[in-house]
Structure formats: C-alpha cells, structure tokens
Amino acid sequence: MLTPQxxxxxxxxxxxxxxxxxxxxxxxxxxxxFIAHDITEPAHPRNNHHPTAALDLDSLYGxxxxxxxxxxxxxxxxxxxxxxxxxxxxxxxxxxxxxxxxDENVIVAQLHLFWQRFxxxxxxxxxxxxxxxxxxxxxxxxLLVVVEDYLQLLLAPKVFEQYFRRGQRHWLNxxxxxVPLLFSKAAFRFGHSMVRDFYELAGxxxxxxxxxxxxxxxxxxxxxxxxxxxxxxxxATGVPDALAIDTLVTPTMVRIPFPPGQQTNIxxxxxxxxxxxxxxxxxxxxxxxxxNPELASVxxxxxxxxxxxxxxxxxxxxxxxxxxxxxILNEAAVEAGGERLGTFGSLxxxxxxxxSIEDAGLLSWPLQLADALTSLGALGTRIREVAAVHDRxxxxxxxxxxxxxxxxxxxxxxxxxxxCMRHLIELLEPTSDxxxx
Amino acid sequence: xxxxxxxYPRLADNEIPPEFLPWVATSQHAATEVTDPCYxxxxxxxxxxxxxxxxxxxLPQLFKHVAAVDPVTGEPWIVVDALSxxxxxxxxxxxxxxKFKPSTDPNPILLAHGIHExxxxxxxxxxxxxxxxxxxxxxxxxxxxxxxxxxxxxxxxQPLEIVSIFSWRPYAPVSV
Numbered sequence: 001m002l003t004p005q006x007x008x009x010x011x012x013x014x015x016x017x018x019x020x021x022x023x024x025x026x027x028x029x030x031x032x033x034f035i036a037h038d039i040t041e042p043a044h045p046r047n048n049h050h051p052t053a054a055l056d057l058d059s060l061y062g063x064x065x066x067x068x069x070x071x072x073x074x075x076x077x078x079x080x081x082x083x084x085x086x087x088x089x090x091x092x093x094x095x096x097x098x099x100x101x102x103d104e105n106v107i108v109a110q111l112h113l114f115w116q117r118f119x120x121x122x123x124x125x126x127x128x129x130x131x132x133x134x135x136x137x138x139x140x141x142x143l144l145v146v147v148e149d150y151l152q153l154l155l156a157p158k159v160f161e162q163y164f165r166r167g168q169r170h171w172l173n174x175x176x177x178x179v180p181l182l183f184s185k186a187a188f189r190f191g192h193s194m195v196r197d198f199y200e201l202a203g204x205x206x207x208x209x210x211x212x213x214x215x216x217x218x219x220x221x222x223x224x225x226x227x228x229x230x231x232x233x234x235x236a237t238g239v240p241d242a243l244a245i246d247t248l249v250t251p252t253m254v255r256i257p258f259p260p261g262q263q264t265n266i267x268x269x270x271x272x273x274x275x276x277x278x279x280x281x282x283x284x285x286x287x288x289x290x291x292n293p294e295l296a297s298v299x300x301x302x303x304x305x306x307x308x309x310x311x312x313x314x315x316x317x318x319x320x321x322x323x324x325x326x327x328i329l330n331e332a333a334v335e336a337g338g339e340r341l342g343t344f345g346s347l348x349x350x351x352x353x354x355x356s357i358e359d360a361g362l363l364s365w366p367l368q369l370a371d372a373l374t375s376l377g378a379l380g381t382r383i384r385e386v387a388a389v390h391d392r393x394x395x396x397x398x399x400x401x402x403x404x405x406x407x408x409x410x411x412x413x414x415x416x417x418x419x420c421m422r423h424l425i426e427l428l429e430p431t432s433d434x435x436x437x
Numbered sequence: 438x439x440x441x442x443x444x445y446p447r448l449a450d451n452e453i454p455p456e457f458l459p460w461v462a463t464s465q466h467a468a469t470e471v472t473d474p475c476y477x478x479x480x481x482x483x484x485x486x487x488x489x490x491x492x493x494x495x496l497p498q499l500f501k502h503v504a505a506v507d508p509v510t511g512e513p514w515i516v517v518d519a520l521s522x523x524x525x526x527x528x529x530x531x532x533x534x535x536k537f538k539p540s541t542d543p544n545p546i547l548l549a550h551g552i553h554e555x556x557x558x559x560x561x562x563x564x565x566x567x568x569x570x571x572x573x574x575x576x577x578x579x580x581x582x583x584x585x586x587x588x589x590x591x592x593x594x595q596p597l598e599i600v601s602i603f604s605w606r607p608y609a610p611v612s613v
Contacts, residue, residue: 019496020525236441244523309496338523
C-alpha cells in the first residue's frame, strides 16, 4: 500500500507525453475498451446490465437489458445529425444499448454501432438466415478479431503462441468466472496509456476530452472514418497510431470530463484500483513463480529489475512497491519499448481472455485461422474475397493432415497477423467511409 | 502516400561517395538517437510537439542516414533508414521522403532536395518545406549534428514560417 505522498508522486511521474508507436494503429485502443466493457462489471452501473465473464458480446446483445431489435432480427439503428447512422437513443439522448459504458465516448460508441451494422449486414446480404445465426456469426467474427488481430498485436509472442496456437492456456491457473481482479483492476487497464492527446475526426483535430459525449446524438463532425483508425498490418498506410504502452498517460486523462458533470483522474483511479489487490506487482510475479516454476523456463518470467526511463526520476517509490497497473506498464516499456505488453501483463491478459473466449463456446482450440474462417460459411468466403482484392490473402482451409502438422509445429500456423479489423471495414464499407445502415 | 526513399537500393561501404562519409552510417555503425538540444519556435510548439522528435517520453528514438541510389536516375543520395517505431507516423513519412546532398562550401551542411514537393501530410496545419543538417555542439560542448526543419502554416491568410531543431550524435561503431 502506497502512502498518500508516494501515490501523489507516482501520479505525477506517470502523467506525461508518451510517444506514438507506429506498429499499433489508433483503433486498437478502443477494441480494448470494447472488450473490457463486455466482461468486466461497471463500477457504477447506470442500468441493470451485468456482463458475464464470457466474451460473447453481451454488451451488444444484452442479457437483463435487451438490445433494440426489429421484427426482422436486425438492430434498430438511430439517426444522428444529417441523418448519419447513430446508436438508437431515447428522447433524452440516452443510448438504447445494454451497456451504457459503450456510449461514454464517440469512438467506442461508433465501434458498438459498427458491430450492430455488421450484424445487420449479415442479414441484409443473406449471409445469415435469422437473428440467432447473425448473432453467432457476429460473435465468432469478433472473437477472431480479438485473437488474430488484437491479441497477436499486443501480447508477448511466446505467450500468444502458448495460449492461442498450442492451446496451453492455464499457466497461471486463474478462475474463469468472475473475471479476476488482477485483470479488471490492473492488467487490462494498460489501454489507458495508449490513449492519444488528440484525434483527427471528420478532418478536424479534436482534443481527447472533447470525445466524451455520453447521452448525446452523434454529429457529423465526430464521425469516425474507420480506415483512419485501422490499417493493414506491417504496411505504412498513414493511419495514426496509439501511444506507447508505457508508464506515461497523456495529461488529458487526468481530467477527463466523465461521468457527465464530473472530472476523473484516470491515473490516480487506476493506481487506487490496483492497490485493492493487496499485493504489489513484483509480489504477484514471485507468487506465480512459486506456484508454477515453469513460467520461468517457458516464458522467461522474472521479477523486473529496472524502472522505465520515465520513472527513473520518481522519488520515494521503488520498483518493488509499484502496484500491479504501473508494474505492468513499466514491464511493457522496459521489455518491449512500449510496442506491446511484457511477459507478465501478457500472461494475465492472455489467460483471462482465453477463458472468456472459451466460455463463449464458439471457437475450437487450438485456434486455426483457416478453419475458423471456413466455419463462418458464406461470410468466410466473402472475407477471403475481400482479402484477395486488397492483396492480403487469407489461408485456405487446412486438410486434417495440415492441422495435425500445425498443431505439432505451431510455427507453421504462426505467420503474423493475417486477419484484421481492416478486412471487416472493407467488407462493410467497400467504397467509401460514408456508413450505411 | 508521400514520396519515399525506402525502396532506394543501399550502397555498399566501398561505393559511398567520400563527401557523404561524415554524415552516413556504414555497415559498421549502429543507429544513432535523438538527443538534446531540441527546439520548436514558440509560435508552433503547442501544435508540433506531438509529432516532433525529442519531445515525447524517454524511450530512445533511433535512426540512421545511409547512402542509397535513386533506382530511376541512378543518382546517389543520403536517405534516412532504420527508424525505431516511436516516431510519429506523419513525421516518419517526412523522414522517408528526405533526400540529402552535402553542400560544397568549406564547412558543408546537408541540404534536403524536393521535400517541399514530396507530398507529406500537414501536422496540425504545418507542412515541412525545408530541411538542413549542420554540425554543432550540445550544452556540454560535445559534437552533435543538428537537423533544422523549416515549417510553414497559413495563419489568417498569410504564410507563417518557423524553424525547429533536433540533435543527434555522430554514428558510432556497433558495440559487440
């Protein structure tokens, strides 16, 4: 537990200007927020929605709070300024969606809208026969994005390979439900360090604070053009980047205008949340190493020995005293230069999300991209066609012999990020960034 | 996309024109990194410090100047290579578009050719219009190279021109 003076010094040291990272396109910050809202409980629920631990888009489809679905099984889409698609809203402006956290800022709100439109697209294009089929295909496609794109980009490669290619996914022996506090109170909050100072929306530069527009209809000047948020992997497409996963959080985030009428210091909030875990980051690493010494040999997991360059000026707080959230960020900065999570952060996020994906019960393990695409049926064919048009070919269906070979030699199945959000953007909005319902 | 020298074939060490040698890394050199002093004119600092080398955090920002040839004309140039991933996307595009030649005066500097026309994107309205590299000293008196970047933005219908600077140490041998 930090003293108030130590906490204050740590908040100051972690508030600052971090560089952007060219390998992480700006949209991935908000994929992370969307995932978090699907499996973690809100601190202050504004309605009766309670997410399950399964990564099954209950934030989109609802559990106790149902989504607004029309007679054809399509999401009812609202209309914002200038008739642009928006979340359906009531007269007060409140979104009619299960998890109101997905209306906190205009980017995550439009990501929610993106998945609603994706579901509707499947029905409109006869890629799904009814609501249930469209729902299952949408969730499966989302899970493929989470694994093949988001996690492959942000996890340490050794961790990704063990959990998602070899299917060995219980190295920390974390429970699958409820979502462990290590994840929700600390590790998965790494995305806050990726938030930029500003975003370019509809040709205008917007300070991040301006994006918090909960309960307000979408206006054209906040419209997100997804091609400016997600590029193709390993290709200079001019897409702006997220900030480094490091021990600095943009100063905008220490005074975010949320909840409405209030200001939140996200750095202080996350440090306090991490302190509720009772153990520091280093103590947790030591505990897991005692429980499972193989973590050292398989992943090179060890307590960190070095503070990030930006924390070296921090007075009165040692590496051993860092709560888990700053410890995870420090690890990412020191081990990976801010380009991805470090080993311990990757292990926690991989294990919790692998459990949540398994709970959804829609993907088979270990994950084979080719087979998973094939299991999408006509949708998988359409995605492969889009990929070919953009010269980003996706793997063809494996024969059983190839599957066995890939399972025995995961390197065969580990050819980088082949499937990504950009495929879906090109599928949904093939000719322009002007969205259709 | 802007012009890019990323596909220019690199020259072998023994092919590098002698006048390029003070400015480029050979195969025996490690990448260099941005160091102090860095400076942005006060009229542009709030707009540009997000993009500009040397102003964001303490992770090293690495790069190399190398000798390369234009694959169309066969002309040798000094171009920028091996950027670390913590360069802003738009600034990296500018770096990849830079093509330098040393000036011919007794104290040569590097002059960028064609950067104004390279099609790089604006950064909060500012466009890079010129780029020079000179040799100077840091605040400890140590020798550094310094990039002087010329920027233009239209303000109230009038072009506003400013200069910014970042520094880097001469290339050192790869440490084994």
